[in-house]
Amino acid sequence: MSSAEGWEVRMSSSRKVPYFFNSITRLSTWETPEGLSIEQVEALPGAELLNTELAQDPHAGQVRASHLLVKHRDSRRPASHKSDKITISKEEAIEILREYQKEINDAGESYASVFSDLAQKHSDCSSYARGGDLGWFGRNQMQKAFEDASFGLEVGQVSDVVSTDSGVHLIMRTG
Numbered sequence: 001m002s003s004a005e006g007w008e009v010r011m012s013s014s015r016k017v018p019y020f021f022n023s024i025t026r027l028s029t030w031e032t033p034e035g036l037s038i039e040q041v042e043a044l045p046g047a048e049l050l051n052t053e054l055a056q057d058p059h060a061g062q063v064r065a066s067h068l069l070v071k072h073r074d075s076r077r078p079a080s081h082k083s084d085k086i087t088i089s090k091e092e093a094i095e096i097l098r099e100y101q102k103e104i105n106d107a108g109e110s111y112a113s114v115f116s117d118l119a120q121k122h123s124d125c126s127s128y129a130r131g132g133d134l135g136w137f138g139r140n141q142m143q144k145a146f147e148d149a150s151f152g153l154e155v156g157q158v159s160d161v162v163s164t165d166s167g168v169h170l171i172m173r174t175g
Contacts, residue, residue: 003035018049040085057100059136064175065150066132068118069125070096071167080124096122097161101170104158109123115172124167129153130165136175 006024011017021028032041041047071078071086072093078086088096100118107114119132127134139147143164153159153173162169 003033004044005042007036009049010045011046011049020044030171042061048151049108062136062138063150063153063155063173064136065117065134066130066151066172066174067125067127067134067146068097068100068115068120068123068132068170069127069167070094070122070169071124075167078166081126081128087094090163094161095169097168097170101158101161104170111158112172112174113171115170132172133174 003116006022008023009018009022009023010028012019018031019028019030020033022033032087041050047108057121061143070093071080072088072090073086074090075086080086100122103118104111116131116133122128123132137147137150141147142150143166145162145164146169147168149159149162149169149171150173153171155173157173159169159171162171
């Protein structure tokens, strides 16, 4: 058996980076298998995955954001972990967010910590337990207004009020 026999390159669905898999031995590794030359690696099935933008940056085309969600009675699901029935108006929800926005703006350099604390205490999203962190996401994974706002922010920047079918949000881009 040659040293390259059975080896191929696959893309990890969890880490979004390429890895080596041997279909004969069922062995997988992040590192180039021992004994393979550069020419052999380049000839493996799936080797094109090694040179993609995604291989260089597993979050290419994605952003990471946290948010603070305030639902209102016209939200698509007017309930949360805090309340079985949300009855406030959209205008009242926006006013609540404006108060949070003022606290964040008044926090100076510690605004990110204040944002996370507010999300943990007040957000109507289940992400409250993570300080509002939604993790990494790409295009077409969030509601359009939320996506557009998130991708339009610089890392560390906080949005103005963003309205979606879920409610009203403040969004902080974190990555």
